[in-house]
Amino acid sequence: MRIGIIGCGRIARNHVSALRSTEGVHVAAVADIDPWRARAFAAEHGVDRSFGDVDDMLDGGLDAVTICTPHAEHEAGVLAAAAHGTHVLCEKPIALRVEQAERMIAATAAAGVRFGVLFQRRFWPAAARIRAAIDDGRMGLPICGGVVARLNRGADYYRAEPWRGRWATEGGGVLMTQVIHHIDLLQWFMGPARRVTGRCATVVHQGIIEVEDTAAALIEFASGAVATVQAGTTFQPGLGVQVWVSDAHGRTASVMEFPEGVGFTDVRTLPGEEAFASGYRAGQPFDIPLAEIHDHLAPYHAAQIADFVAALRDGRQPAVTGRDALRSLAIVEAVYESSRTGSAVELPS
Ligand SMILES: NC(=O)c1ccc[n+]([C@@H]2O[C@H](COP(=O)([O-])OP(=O)(O)OC[C@H]3O[C@@H](n4cnc5c(N)ncnc54)[C@H](O)[C@@H]3O)[C@@H](O)[C@H]2O)c1
Structure with missing residues (x-):
C-alpha cells in the first residue's frame, strides 16, 4: 500500500x-x-x-x-x-x-x-476498557461524567507556530486543540450530546492568543445523562486530564492522563475490577516537553494507523470515522457559541 x-x-x-x-x-x-x-x-x-x-x-x-x-x-x-x-x-x-x-x-x-x-487516545487500554465495560454490560450507560483538564502551555508554545492561538487558523484554544481528545472520549462513553452550555475566557494568555485558555461547560446527553468539562492551559505545573463516568449503580471508571500522553486507569469501582491509582508525587517531572508528549502518544498513533490500514485491506470502516469525529467538534463549537450568546445550544440528533 x-x-x-x-x-x-x-x-x-x-x-x-x-x-x-x-x-x-x-x-x-x-x-x-x-x-x-x-x-x-x-x-x-x-x-x-x-x-x-x-x-x-x-x-x-x-x-x-x-x-x-x-x-x-x-x-x-x-x-x-x-x-x-x-x-x-x-x-x-x-x-x-x-x-x-x-x-x-x-x-x-x-x-x-x-x-x-486521529483520536488515538481511544486506543489507550484504560480508555478502551471503559468502552468495553459499557458494551458488555459490566457498567451501565453512564448517568454522569466529566473532564477535568489542568494543563500548562506557556507563551513559547503559542509563539512556536504562527497558526496557534488564532481563531482563523486554530479555530479555538484549549478545547479545540487539547481537550477535544477528552471530549471525544467522554461522548464515546456517554453517547450523543443534545444540549451544551459553556463559558470561555482568555484569562492568563491575554495579548498572546485570541482563543480561550479557560473553559467550563455543561453537556446534556440524549440519554438524559449530564457531564461537566473544566479545562485550562493556565496551570503551573500542569496536572493532566481526568475523564470519568459513573452509572446508575454508582459504578465509576476513569482514565487519567498524566504526564501528558500517558493514559492509565485512575479509578475503577466495577465489582471484581476495583483499581485506585496513587496520586501525584513531589519531585516527579510535571511539565514534560512537547516532543516527549508526542513520544508517549506514538504507540497509540501506531495502533490507530494500523487499524486504518487494516480497514482499507478488509473493506470496513476505520475505528474513528469522519462522522464519529464530527461529534466532538460539534460539542466544542457549541461551547463557543453558548459562551458568545449566553444561551444553551441544542445539537441536532
Ligand atoms: N493526535 C494528537 O495527539 C496530535 C498531537 C499534536 C498535533 N496534532 C495535530 O496535528 C496537526 C499538525 O500539528 P503539528 O503540531 O504537527 O503542526 P506543525 O505546525 O508542527 O506542522 C504543520 C505542518 O503543515 C505544513 N502545512 C501548512 N499548511 C499546509 C498545506 N496547506 N499543505 C501542506 N502542508 C501544509 C506546515 O508547513 C508544517 O510543516 C494539527 O491538526 C494538530 O492538532 C495531533
Whole structure:
C-alpha cells in the first residue's frame, strides 16, 4: 500500500514511524507547503519523494494519505484526497467548523474513499476498557461524567507556530486543540450530546492568543445523562486530564492522563475490577516537553494507523470515522457559541 503524508511538522514524525512499522505499507511521498521542510523530512526519514504541492503528490497515485497540517488546512487536504480517489486519515480536530466537516464527510463518501480521523487516545487500554465495560454490560450507560483538564502551555508554545492561538487558523484554544481528545472520549462513553452550555475566557494568555485558555461547560446527553468539562492551559505545573463516568449503580471508571500522553486507569469501582491509582508525587517531572508528549502518544498513533490500514485491506470502516469525529467538534463549537450568546445550544440528533 503506497501512502503519503501531507504536512511535515511535529506530529508527522509519529505518522511516518507508525506507517513504516505497519506491514505492507510503503511511505511513498510527503508534501508540505514549505518544499524545503518536505525535502528535509523526506531525507531524514528515507522517503523516496517530496513535494511542495499536495495535488502534485496526489497526481502520482497513492492508495492513501495522512494529514498532519494545521486545523484550517484539514478541509482542503481531505477534499484533495477525495478528488483523487485516495483514502484519507486526518489529524484531529476534523476541521475548524462543523459545516466544513460535513463537506469533508460528503466528499469522501461521494468519492467512495475511507475517511478516518486521529483520536488515538481511544486506543489507550484504560480508555478502551471503559468502552468495553459499557458494551458488555459490566457498567451501565453512564448517568454522569466529566473532564477535568489542568494543563500548562506557556507563551513559547503559542509563539512556536504562527497558526496557534488564532481563531482563523486554530479555530479555538484549549478545547479545540487539547481537550477535544477528552471530549471525544467522554461522548464515546456517554453517547450523543443534545444540549451544551459553556463559558470561555482568555484569562492568563491575554495579548498572546485570541482563543480561550479557560473553559467550563455543561453537556446534556440524549440519554438524559449530564457531564461537566473544566479545562485550562493556565496551570503551573500542569496536572493532566481526568475523564470519568459513573452509572446508575454508582459504578465509576476513569482514565487519567498524566504526564501528558500517558493514559492509565485512575479509578475503577466495577465489582471484581476495583483499581485506585496513587496520586501525584513531589519531585516527579510535571511539565514534560512537547516532543516527549508526542513520544508517549506514538504507540497509540501506531495502533490507530494500523487499524486504518487494516480497514482499507478488509473493506470496513476505520475505528474513528469522519462522522464519529464530527461529534466532538460539534460539542466544542457549541461551547463557543453558548459562551458568545449566553444561551444553551441544542445539537441536532
Ligand atoms: N493526535 C494528537 O495527539 C496530535 C498531537 C499534536 C498535533 N496534532 C495535530 O496535528 C496537526 C499538525 O500539528 P503539528 O503540531 O504537527 O503542526 P506543525 O505546525 O508542527 O506542522 C504543520 C505542518 O503543515 C505544513 N502545512 C501548512 N499548511 C499546509 C498545506 N496547506 N499543505 C501542506 N502542508 C501544509 C506546515 O508547513 C508544517 O510543516 C494539527 O491538526 C494538530 O492538532 C495531533
